[in-house]
Amino acid sequence: MKKAIYAGSFDPLTLGHLDIIERAAKLFDCLVVAVLENPNKQSLFSVEERKCHLEMATARLENVEVASFKGLLAEFAREIGATVAVRGLRNAVDFAAEYQMYLINRKLGQEIETVFLAADEEHLSLSSTNVKEVAVFGGNIDFMVPQEIKPFILEKYQK
Numbered sequence: 001m002k003k004a005i006y007a008g009s010f011d012p013l014t015l016g017h018l019d020i021i022e023r024a025a026k027l028f029d030c031l032v033v034a035v036l037e038n039p040n041k042q043s044l045f046s047v048e049e050r051k052c053h054l055e056m057a058t059a060r061l062e063n064v065e066v067a068s069f070k071g072l073l074a075e076f077a078r079e080i081g082a083t084v085a086v087r088g089l090r091n092a093v094d095f096a097a098e099y100q101m102y103l104i105n106r107k108l109g110q111e112i113e114t115v116f117l118a119a120d121e122e123h124l125s126l127s128s129t130n131v132k133e134v135a136v137f138g139g140n141i142d143f144m145v146p147q148e149i150k151p152f153i154l155e156k157y158q159k
């Protein structure tokens, strides 16, 4: 069974992330979407909240599981038996950073192959940072996030 991991912050989940998840789920027998628990990074949503958002948005995808991890991606991938790390690429800036991450992950876990999926053109401008930037000023985020997640984002900024 070919198991892949798609790790990220998902703070919050965007339509770009969801597109990568849907496409990767078609390529592998099992896709584990893993939220990084990073105590050094201030986040809008807790890890549990982000897992819950991912579970809601991927409930219809039978071979997708949601998890969280601390520490190294390569180690967590090994622990769960994933042999592929999926990453999305929007542009050359992403590529530069992702290529470095790929090289490091290769050193840390030689059995793990990285597969890059090019973002759909509709999602090239999407990032979790941009979602927060628009939401904080009350802008329309309909084209940025899955509909199920939208109320949770609005709620954060109404407080």
Ligand code: PNS
Residues within 6 Å of the ligand: 007, 008, 009, 010, 036, 071, 072, 073, 074, 100, 101, 104, 105
């Ligand atoms: O959503 P993001 O912020 O682009 O996700 C980045 C993530 C979580 C995939 C990356 O930071 C990661 O794998 N962190 C775990 C630590 C690690 O393994 N680092 C080695 C590569 S530099």
